[in-house]
Amino acid sequence: MIECKICGNMFETDDRRYKCCSAKCSKINQQQHIRRWRKEHREEVRERQRGTYVRNPNQTEHFCKICGEPIRWSETKHPVQHDECVLNEIVKRINSGKKMTDAQYQQLVARGYDLGMFAEEYRKVLKHYPTVAYNKKRKK
Numbered sequence: 001m002i003e004c005k006i007c008g009n010m011f012e013t014d015d016r017r018y019k020c021c022s023a024k025c026s027k028i029n030q031q032q033h034i035r036r037w038r039k040e041h042r043e044e045v046r047e048r049q050r051g052t053y054v055r056n057p058n059q060t061e062h063f064c065k066i067c068g069e070p071i072r073w074s075e076t077k078h079p080v081q082h083d084e085c086v087l088n089e090i091v092k093r094i095n096s097g098k099k100m101t102d103a104q105y106q107q108l109v110a111r112g113y114d115l116g117m118f119a120e121e122y123r124k125v126l127k128h129y130p131t132v133a134y135n136k137k138r139k140k
């Protein structure tokens with residue numbers, strides 16, 4: 001059992017990457033992180049907006065491929081997108097009437113969701129029940 005760093009609820013996980021009990025808490029956690037990061041990097045954010053920012057090659061910061069916001073390296077093993085951004089992309093895809101891609105489904109699974117959980121947690125924003133376009137070439 002570990003304690004959610006946002007709401008203090010105890011929850012069960014086998015994955016040490018999870019610091020929060022639910023997607024809702026991870027979202028709050030992420031927003032707090034972004035706010036903190038922006039505060040600490042005010043000058044850098046300004047330079048970035050002006051287009052004069054030169055990245056320090058020693059920095060191990062990484063940026064979400066979806067929203068462009070920073071991701072802390074230690075939060076997940078190989079972070080390329082925020083969990084929340086990945087989930088939002090899937091919601092967008094489902095709502096446009098498409099099935100989520102196999103890769104997106106794998107991303108869901110990697111975040112501890114199955115289709116039912118995802119449908120339940122995002123039922124307010126999902127227009128259809130999520131389905132997956134399984135990649136037929138993929139071997140089990």
Ligand SMILES: [Zn+2]
Pocket residue numbers: 004005006007008009020021022025
């Ligand atoms: Zn929580």
Ligand SMILES: [Zn+2]
Pocket residue numbers: 064065066067068069081082085
């Ligand atoms: Zn993001």
